[in-house]
Amino acid sequence: MSWFDKLLxxxxxxxxxxxxxxxxxxxxxxxxxGAVLYSAEIEGNKEVCPKCQYHMRIGARKxxxxxxxxxxxxxxxxxxxxxDILKFKxxxxxxxxxxxxxxxxxxxxxxxxxxGQVLGLPLVAAAFEFSFMGGSMGSVVGERFVRGxxxxxxxxxxxxxxxxxxxxxxxxxxxxxxxxxxTSAALTRMGxxxxxxxxxxxDPTMGGVSASLAMLGDLVIAEPNxxxxxxxxxVIEQTVRETLPEGFQRSEFLLDxxxxxxxxxxxxxxxxxxSLVSMLSRRTLIPRRAPAADASAS
Amino acid sequence: xxxxxxxFEQSIADLEAKIEALRNSGxxxxxxxxxxxxxxxxxxxxxxxxxxxxxxxxxIAQLARHPQRPYTLDYLQRIFTDFEELHGDRAFADDxxxxxxxxRLDGQPVVVIGHQKGRDTREKVRRNFGMPRPEGYRKxxxxxxxxxxxxxxxxxxxxxxxxxxxxxxxxxxxxxxIARNLYVMAALKTPILSTVIGEGGSGGALAIGVCDRxxxxxxxxxxxxxxxGCASILWKSADMAPTAAEAMGITAERLLKLxxxxxxxxxxxxxAHRDIDAMAATLKASLLAHLATLNSLSVDQxxxxxxxxxxxxxxxxxx
Numbered sequence: 235m236s237w238f239d240k241l242l243x244x245x246x247x248x249x250x251x252x253x254x255x256x257x258x259x260x261x262x263x264x265x266x267x268g269a270v271l272y273s274a275e276i277e278g279n280k281e282v283c284p285k286c287q288y289h290m291r292i293g294a295r296k297x298x299x300x301x302x303x304x305x306x307x308x309x310x311x312x313x314x315x316x317x318d319i320l321k322f323k324x325x326x327x328x329x330x331x332x333x334x335x336x337x338x339x340x341x342x343x344x345x346x347x348x349x350g351q352v353l354g355l356p357l358v359a360a361a362f363e364f365s366f367m368g369g370s371m372g373s374v375v376g377e378r379f380v381r382g383x384x385x386x387x388x389x390x391x392x393x394x395x396x397x398x399x400x401x402x403x404x405x406x407x408x409x410x411x412x413x414x415x416x417t418s419a420a421l422t423r424m425g426x427x428x429x430x431x432x433x434x435x436x437d438p439t440m441g442g443v444s445a446s447l448a449m450l451g452d453l454v455i456a457e458p459n460x461x462x463x464x465x466x467x468x469v470i471e472q473t474v475r476e477t478l479p480e481g482f483q484r485s486e487f488l489l490d491x492x493x494x495x496x497x498x499x500x501x502x503x504x505x506x507x508x509s510l511v512s513m514l515s516r517r518t519l520i521p522r523r524a525p526a527a528d529a530s531a532s
Numbered sequence: 533x534x535x536x537x538x539x540f541e542q543s544i545a546d547l548e549a550k551i552e553a554l555r556n557s558g559x560x561x562x563x564x565x566x567x568x569x570x571x572x573x574x575x576x577x578x579x580x581x582x583x584x585x586x587x588x589x590x591x592i593a594q595l596a597r598h599p600q601r602p603y604t605l606d607y608l609q610r611i612f613t614d615f616e617e618l619h620g621d622r623a624f625a626d627d628x629x630x631x632x633x634x635x636r637l638d639g640q641p642v643v644v645i646g647h648q649k650g651r652d653t654r655e656k657v658r659r660n661f662g663m664p665r666p667e668g669y670r671k672x673x674x675x676x677x678x679x680x681x682x683x684x685x686x687x688x689x690x691x692x693x694x695x696x697x698x699x700x701x702x703x704x705x706x707x708x709x710i711a712r713n714l715y716v717m718a719a720l721k722t723p724i725l726s727t728v729i730g731e732g733g734s735g736g737a738l739a740i741g742v743c744d745r746x747x748x749x750x751x752x753x754x755x756x757x758x759x760x761g762c763a764s765i766l767w768k769s770a771d772m773a774p775t776a777a778e779a780m781g782i783t784a785e786r787l788l789k790l791x792x793x794x795x796x797x798x799x800x801x802x803x804a805h806r807d808i809d810a811m812a813a814t815l816k817a818s819l820l821a822h823l824a825t826l827n828s829l830s831v832d833q834x835x836x837x838x839x840x841x842x843x844x845x846x847x848x849x850x851x
Contacts (some may be wrong), residue, residue, distance in 0.1 A: 260764055282627075313850050313851050314848050314849075314850055314851075315848060315849045315850070316848060316850055317847055318780070318850050319790075319847040320780070320781055322779050322780075324767055324776075324779065325766070325767065325768075325777065326768035373845075373846035373847050373848045374846075376599070376845070377846050377848055378845050380843060385634070390642065400756075402734075402735075402756045404756060404757055404762050404765065404766060404780070406756075406847075407755060407756050407779075407781055407782070408756055408779040408780075408781070408782075408787060408789075408790070408792050409753060409792070409845065409846060409847055410756050411734060411735070411755075411756040412736055412738075412792065412826070412842075412845035412846070413845065413846065414710075414711075414714055414735060414738060414845065415714050415738060415741075415742045415842050415845065416842050416843060416845045418711060418714035418715045418718055418742075419714070419715075419838075419839060419842040419843070420718070420719035420843070421715060422715050422718040423717045423718075423719070425715075425840065426719070441735070442734075442735055444707040444711075445706070445707040445710040445711050445735045446710070446711050446714055446735075447711070448707070448711070448713040449705075449707045449708040449712075449717050450711050450712070455739075462696070462707075463702050463706075463707065464695060464701070464702060464706040464707040464710070464735070465695075465697030465698075465701075465702065465706070466697075469697045470697045470698060470699060473696075473697045473698060474698055474699060476699075477583070478699065479699070482702070483702060491703050491704075491705070492705075493705050493708060493755045498688075530651060
């Protein structure tokens with residue numbers, strides 16, 4: 235069991251196992267409502283169950299691919315690689331955990347940052363890769379985030395970040411804690427320049443990521459039913475020794491408590507974010523024109 | 533077993549008990565007993581030295597949480613004058629897990645903010661074992677803004693197991709409260725000097741710990757998660773806490789070597805709680821020295837240097 239699984243309520247864990255029961259291929263079962271659906275149908279619906287609107291977790295590249303215009307796309311910080319400065323070893327060496335995560339995900343670390351456009355609006359977009367050690371924030375995640383912010387400042391463009399993280403990366407110990415301070419400080423500087431930062435919280439956004447960059451958006455937006463909080467539900471249950479209320483730490487709960495601005499369904503995310511970003515940066519959003527219209531205009 | 537001593541100090545406790553017994557029996561002033569006491573005292577000192585020069589990170593973690601360890605208010609009494617505690621976040625409540633207020637350090641007015649643990653059971657519960665809720669961080673934030681407005685340096689004292697993991701804390705935005713402090717402290721236009729005096733517990737500590745100078749008492753710890761928490765997640769057993777403490781590098785000495793802490797303030801032999809007055813005097817001297825350096829910088833220099841310092845955190849390679 236990974237360290238993050240331990241934080242999750244049993245329901246979520248069983249979903250992971252249930253998924254394996256259905257072989258990969260033509261059909262997939264919704265982990266929430268159990269509906270058996272065409273894989274293509276789920277994929278076409280941005281990994282959202284068409285029956286119950288359950289938002290499945292998606293990887294960072296897929297997320298950015300859905301969000302950004304096809305081009306231009308310039309990756310930021312791809313040259314950064316994690317190192318094991320503390321020679322950290324639990325049941326496994328951190329070095330080996332990194333190698334395994336890199337092999338499994340094809341990524342070097344848990345945050346992908348790109349400069350691109352959304353509906354023609356230039357911006358920087360970042361997304362956490364939850365499959366990479368629980369999307370945990372270590373030095374590389376912090377540095378890539380900061381370089382993303384620096385690019386925003388250089389080009390005077392907004393930042394959108396999709397979080398999905400269990401929190402700080404324990405294997406980098408205090409260095410990982412300091413990434414909370416580092417990323418937050420970069421956002422302070424960005425705020426001073428009057429550039430908008432939109433934070434999108436996806437399932438799950440917890441711990442040190444939640445308690446730093448993720449909660450610092452000029453707008454804080456969540457996908458439906460995402461687990462969002464500081465302490466994991468298990469830890470809270472053990473501390474207060476009572477059963478947690480239904481829907482505790484879910485997006486809708488946070489909305490009710492005034493912690494986030496709004497909830498947006500993944501299928502509307504791109505258009506509505508583009509609209510919000512354009513308003514914050516006082517720009518007109520030019521609707522995408524069909525290629526034919528482009529040709530006739532020229 | 534003597535509760536004033538940790539398990540690895542029991543041999544010292546035994547010797548001290550022996551000295552005490554001799555002293556009581558020797559009230560009639562026999563010379564040979566005085567010599568014996570002197571001999572035992574020297575032995576006790578030697579034993580303490582030998583134990584304390586080879587402390588493991590886990591032993592240091594226990595010292596950092598020693599029930600008799602001085603807390604923020606103990607230092608406030610001894611180091612500052614004219615302290616007035618200021619309460620409340622102006623929105624929800626006053627959180628006694630954080631104390632804050634105005635005080636003078638050698639005459640200079642400053643804002644002081646620190647975690648506060650309780651000494652007896654009732655006080656421990658009232659202070660929530662030094663684990664702040666969002667209103668505690670928001671009270672701290674409010675006073676940081678006050679400090680900025682009136683150009684007063686901020687001195688923070690870190691001593692918490694972590695931010696409180698409770699239902700109400702989550703409902704009132706624990707994450708946002710911590711994040712907001714990080715955001716504001718990064719560019720606060722006044723010096724911030726932080727000292728870890730006991731436990732530096734993760735985000736709950738950092739939320740009053742973004743600073744221009746980070747000091748640590750010799751037997752304080754600072755970590756991203758408690759050794760027990762780390763052990764139960766990564767080793768699947770809280771019993772592995774000593775191993776986790778070692779792996780994470782939570783001690784002042786190690787963090788100084790890693791460049792994450794600016795100075796380590798030595799503690800009296802046996803730890804801060806063995807001589808609180810001496811500890812307070814050393815800490816005061818160190819605070820004054822570091823504050824003098826920070827006071828000599830312009831606000832622009834200060835904020836630029838703090839930003840550079842924050843951006844410097846991290847270890848990675850670039851291909």
